[in-house]
Every structure is written in structure tokens, then in C-alpha cells.
Amino acid sequence: MTQPATPARRNDPAGPPKTSPPRRGDPRAAPGARADVRTLSLLGVLAALIAVGGLTRPEEFLATSNLQLVLTQASVIGVVTVGMTFVITSGGIDLSVGAIVALSSVWATTVATQEYGFTGILFTAVAVGVGCGLVNGVLIAYGGMVPFIATIAMLASARGLALQITDGKTQIVTVDSVLDLGVKDANILGVPPLVLVFAVVVALGWLLLNRTTFGRRTLAVGGNPEAARLAGIDVRRQRLYLYLLSGLCCGIAAFMLIVLSGSGQNTNGNLYELDAIAAAIIGGTLLSGGRGTIAGSLLGVLIFTTITNIFALNNLESAVQQIAKGAIIVAAVLVQHRTLREGRGT
């Protein structure tokens, strides 16, 4: 769960690091220790939330079924956040994730697609996601467009296309093998399949970012693209891959959402971009690029989902929920900064 940061910081002329990242507990490894403090403070916030939930509604909150519920609710946005973390780490942004999820989910649930059953739906969802990611990537990497503009354009067109495909209607899924994945009987040793997918995506994302050349290149491009280019990294191709990766995550998330909601709707994935960015930033990924943490993003997503869960269990109004959510985001970030400063002082 811990997240060793890599030394490829901004202005680091060395580009991709030649040594392996420092480990936890190594007193000399300042960046690693800082990332640890960050992750620990997030764990503290999560623990505090769990305490609140456990105290206010002990029976319902601490039940196994609730753990399954929270993890399931976190899984869809969680997968999107993993892709977003990579893009932000590279210094980019993907504002089109929610729209891509919507487009993938409606394309994969049209009557025509449903004729092809489970594989047809899965393939279409992933292919549409990757396709949108490809367009984003080409526009940004080779078309020289600013990520903010290119992905906002994708947001508009993907939402529009989703609306056109559905004609504003809710497309109900009738393929049983897809629907069955979302019910209790499908749980593997008590773990819902969606949570399993989420876990695999997080694990692969962590490995990819922290243990591969691809991950180091991502950090290098985000830290200082010019230095990365001088170090021999094909920055453009790297950027293309990153938006493809984000699109892929959206495609997977769209399929998960189809399983979860048993339908495709053009309103799906509403404001996912903001949720994913917020979770990644709270987790400790730097909005300006050069630093990214999958474990932090995971914690960010879990904190948000747990807040929603606690509020719903305590039957609080949505207005109160929104106010408190904002306050908790601010509190979490302040706690993080404080712990970081103290950590640096010692």
C-alpha cells in the first residue's frame, strides 16, 4: 500500500532515474519518506472516517455487506482515477473521462451490440474507450493541442454522440451473463467481481508506475519534458500512450458501470472528471506533473466513497452531504500539508 515516490523530480536533469526508488524506512530517502507521511496522513483521515461510521451506525457500517458495498461503489470511479493519475503525473489532464464512460456505456448497450452478448459488450466498451483515448492522444501529442482544450472538446463531442445514440433514452441490458456479474451470487470468496477488477487495475497501475520504464518515463515527462526529450525519451509517443491508457481505463469502467447499473444512459459518468481529479490530487499526485501515486489515488477514492456511505447511512440530506464533502476535502489537504511540513522539519 505504501507509495515510494521516485526521485525523478522537476528540474532533475538526469531524466529517468538509474537507481531503484528508495524504500520505506530509509532515513536518507527524503522524497520516499515524504510520500509515506502523505499516505499515512490519508490513512489517518480514512481511519477517522471509519471511526465516525462505526460510532454513528455500528451495525450497518461495520457489516461485511457494507464493506462490499463501499468497495463496489468505489470500483468504477476508482478505475477511472488510476488512468487519470497517470495523465496528471505526466503533466496533462483528461477532462473527457466522464463523457468517454458515457459514450462507451451507451455504445456497448445498443440493441445491435447486445446481440453479440457478453464479449460484444465488453469489447465495444473497451474499444470505444481506447478509441477516444487515441483521438485525445493524437491531438495532444502530435497535433500540439493543449490537453485541457483537446479533452474538453472530446468531452463535448462524446457526450453529444452518446445523446445522439440513445436519443435520450435509457438502454436496458438484457444479456444475463453481464447482469449476473453484478449480483451477490457472483462474489468470489465474498469479493464482488467488480471489486476484483478494481484491485487488479490498481495493482497493475502501481506496478506500471513504480516498477517499469514506462512509469519512469511518465514521471520524467511530467517533471521536465525538455529534459526527458534530451534524455532520449520520445515524449510525444509517451503522451499518446498515456491518453490511450486513460481511455482504456474509461472503457473498463464503462463496462463495470453497465454491470453495476444494468443499463447504458447518456448521463452516465456525470462529473467523473472532477471526482477523479479530486481523488488523485488529494492522494498526493501533483497537478503540475512529475509526481504521482496510485496508492494515494486509491485512498482518495476510498475516502470519498466512505464519506458518501456514512452520510447515506445516517440519512443526511444531499445539501448537508455536499457542504461536508467540501469541508472534508479542505481538511484532508490541510492535514496533509501540515504533516508534510512537520515531516520536513525533523
Add this chain to the structure above:
Amino acid sequence: MPQSPVPSRRGILLGTAAVSAGAVLTACTSNEPAGKKPANSPANDPAPAADDRPGKAVTIGFAGPQADHGWLNAINDNARARAKKYSDVTLEITEGSNDTAAQIGQIQTLINKKVDVLVILPADGKALTQIGLQAMRAGIPVINLDRVFASPQAYRCWIGGDNYGMGLNAGRYIGEHLKNKTGAKVIELAGVDSLELTRQRTKGFDDALKNYPNITKVARQAADFTVESGQAKTAQLLQAQSDFDAFWNHDDDQGVGALRAIAQAGRDDFLMVGGAGAKSAMDAIKADDSVLKATVLYPPTMSASAIDIARAVAQGKGVGGLAELEIPATITLYSAVVTKDNVDQYLPTGFS
């Protein structure tokens, strides 16, 4: 009856009378079998109303919001199909928009084109009041559909659904089912909480439940009319309440998600009532294989009725089945409760 600027509650309840007059609901029966075809053309029944004979040629301008929701889509379909039915009606329909400024521009264009009568479903009723006034001053009668303008001077006739009545009828239906059960518990899944209509629905529901002292509402959460939010909020509600007797969901679109969450949790120990009247909900009520036993209507056929009214106003006629010489100033539709017993009658009006 004094005219109210906000007629949603106190308007004339015409619904059933209109049905018997053959003017509103039955006339919107689709001729298509309720098959799997996604297309529905709900308003082309040949059933003749009193003034079905061709009269003076009328051009009706129709401006609505963007049809990004099943119900709004059905509003457009119903209006189009109804207009096509009349040989003397030409329909000028604008591209829908949720942007107030854009919708004002579209209506302005219709005014400049000198249409005979306007049917307006504003994206935001209060914000579009001025353009309604402007049209009325230019001598173009305005039929205000569903979302009411801030001033009665801005429309000749308001026709719309009854959000308070939806809640009331849902509460009554649940109340009648649970009246003999001591300590009965109900939960509510509301729609977008920032909308006034959601508050009205909840108010109606609460007021109805006051008649049954044995029933307590133990939880209420708000979703946002989407399947996704319906699934998420219902899953949380089910987790929070291990034992309750009835569940009212404001909107059948989010109800698709709610039913999914109920199936996922494997729960079937309560009665569920939906809202709005989507085809998928009516299918489930007819099949009687889930907890969903009823839905309270918010009929999209109101746009077909609005076309009828617009045509009658432009031709200077009254409405069939009533003694009045003039079209009423406000018409509030009745939120009928659709159950297994009467679902066949309403199924053709269900939207997807």
C-alpha cells in the same frame, strides 16, 4: 376559483374527465404492439374528439429543452405525433436547448416568424417569463407546458403535471397497503434535490402519510434522475435499513438503477412504487416479478394535449367534454396510479 400564479397544486384537476372526453390519454394510444422496438409514436389514435374536423390552418411554434432524458424525449415525440394527426396544423419545432439565452433566441425566432400560437416548455420557467410576456403582447397566445412562468400574464393556458399530487397518490397507495400494519416503515428515494418539483413531490408524500399514523418515514435520500445515481443511492439505503415495508422512488429512470440495486442485494421484503411512468417500469409492473408494484404518472402526453389546446385556441374553439366556451387558464393533470390491474391501459404512454 381564483387564478393562481403557481397553479401546480390548485389548478383544475381535469385528468380523468379529459380521459373520458377522449381528448387526452386514450387518444394517445399507440397502434404499435408493445414490442421491443425502441421507437414509440404515442399519439396517433384515430379516436375522434369533438372538434377533430379540419378547421382554419394553424401554425404552432414549439420550443422545449434539450431532450436528454426519457421523459423529455417523450414530450417531443408526443407533440410531433399529435401535430401530424391534424391536417390543419403545421408544427415549427425548435432544436431543444437547456440554455436560457439560447431558448429565448429560439422563441424570438418563432415570434418573428409570426406563428399563430406558441407551445413553450421552458428549461427554466421563471427565467423565460419575459419572453412569454413578449409573445403574449405581440398577440401570440402562449401555451405554457409544465414548467410554469412566474406571471400568469405570460401565458394563455398552463398545462402540466402535478408533482404534489404524485407524492400524494404514491403516499396514499402505500398507506392503503400498510394501514393494518403496526409500526410500518417507508423509505423514499427522491430526485434532484435542488429542484422545486422534488420538494413538492416529497411534500405530497409526507402529507399523504400523515393520514396513516402507524407509518413512519425512516429514511430519504436524493439521487439525480440517472440510473447510475439510482443504483448507488438505493444500495446505500438498503444497507442503512435492514427492515422496512415500502419504498417510493420519484423517477422511473433512476428506478432502473434502484431495481438493479435491490436485485443485487437480493431483497424482496417490501413494496416499491415508482414515479413518472416509464415503459420499463410498466413492463415490470405487468410482469409482477419484482418488488415494483405500482408507479404514479407524470404523463408526457401533456405535450400532445398542449398541441390540442394550441390548435383550439388558434381556431377560437373550446375543449370537448366541458360546458365552457373557452379553454381553461390552467390545467393540472392527474397523477394516476398504475398497477397491475390497469397497466395495459397506460402501457402505450410509457416512455423509454
